[in-house]
Amino acid sequence: KLYQPSRDCTLLIGKEISPIGFAALYAWRKAGMHTSSVGLARPSDLDEVMGAVYLMKMHEKGEIDVDAMLEGAMGRLQKQMEQHLGKEWTEKGLLNLPSYYDESTLGISIGHILWLHNLLFSFGMYEYCKDRYDSLKSFTYNYKKSFETNIQSMPSGNPGRSYDEKVDLTKALENHYAPDVALKKIKELHEIFEQNITDAETNEEEIDHQKWKKSYDLTVWTEMSGSLGSDALKKVLQQSCTGGRIGITETGPGARFYAEAEKYRETIQRN
Known part of the structure; x- marks a missing residue:
């Protein structure tokens, strides 16, 4: 949800590039991609990406150094992650984790959940993390059916499922450098997004306390502003x-x- 970036995400990327522009430029300059897919509900949705195109043109003319801009933003993002999560976790936290295809997980998307925890507590990306975790929560595991049958019935777009306290993840985390820390983070993220807070004001206060507030919202079509x-x-x-x-x-x-x-x-x- 880079059209609704968090405050930290916006400040870390910097004033020269917007979060949407950063994503496009990173794809073109660092990831070797030549195409960006842009969801288009209104003409203004293209503005940020077109801004990135103009920066690319200026780079090609030698007027600016896009690579230096990206390196600066990436350095600030990396530093922020290490400050909040620790250098060791930043380097090793997502290594040696089984896929949700591994039966030891019973379909729980361990790597995905820990990645979301990183994004939330490093950059305050609450809206994005909530949407992704809600997608994992939407799948209900049927314990009357086999593991293979459950896996096959998972949606392909965002496969896996959310944390389930009935599942013992000891074996799934046995090769992780800090299994107890990993499990604690998994449970913590689940508790945050498992709460169905009906008091919008209370929810906003908690988000503000955690510094997870949005920086701005580029959505202008209110009917399509989020959950419908x-x-x-x-x-x-x-x-x-x-x-x-x-x-x-x-x-x-x-x-x-x-x-x-x-x-x-x-x-x-x-x-």
């Missing part, structure tokens, strides 16, 4: 199926949308 209730989802589906004639009105693709898209195409072709 059934009524809002129904409207979105109606809009999609009818080309915007019913459902959510005055949003989604329209004349202005297509004009903006054409402008971006012309800009890219011209450069």
